[in-house]
Amino acid sequence: MTGPSPVVQRRRLRVELRKARQDAGLTQEQVAAAMDWSLSKLIRIEAGSVGISTTDLKALLSHYNLEDPHQADQLVKLAKAARERSWWSGYRDVAPAGLLQLIGYETAAFIVRNFETLLIPGLLQTEEYAHAVIQVFQEDATAERVKTLVDVRMRRQELLEQDDPPLFFFILDEAAVRRVVGGKAVMRRQIRKLIEMAARPNVTVEIVPFSVGAHPGLKGPFVVIEFSDPNDNDVLYLESGPSRELKSRDLADEEEWLPYREEFEQLRELSLGPDGSVAYLAELAEEAT
8 A cells, every 4th residue: 555645644734733723722813814824725724625835834833832843843744745746636627626535545545435326436447438427427528538537537446456455345236237338348348347356355346236125325325435544534425416526524533434334334234245246247247248
């Protein structure tokens, strides 16, 4: 597994900066006025949506009367790491911000748990399937833009093949594998890819069959990302609206993350299991020939 991505470093920094301000007994309005910043600038820094220069950071820490030189040095290192460029940052003008943030968290993840209701998860899609899906959700996009978004999705999948990758647990409603996307031949190759991916030691694929009836996952797809560092809260991703825009939020305490973890485990219990799911996919691939 690679080291923490800039997205994760920025997330850690924002937590520490907010804590330092609160320890100093200052409001965001007071700090913004003292630093001669707009309030929105400080809010964006504390939200982790933008980075902060080392010059601004040192001035901010001085205003907070942070006297521990080791802590200050660590925060400066975090700020520098948070500003490093990653491969996905080159796609900011094309890919949705939520997707790029998700990629950043995935690269630093320890475990990724993904439930999908209607489509194959992006990390498991073939190029043909991805193209068919992206065309639908980017109906006004140029052919070049669609191709670029497909390229991002394919490059994102390199994470599955790197040394010491995260553990991925995918649960799919049967609808996701039954829906013919891109035509029968495309779907046949997509099912075969699912079988190939499920054979990887770091990937588990499970199917929740139609026969279980209504189940908790019908509320919608979600992704929960867990990190190896206990100081990093889990991150939840939900899809919003017809464009399936990704929305994220920290799961800071048990009351927030436990319902999703419990729901995921309930779905695993309802599924065909890893072996049964692969056997079902093999049957499905045969039906499509």
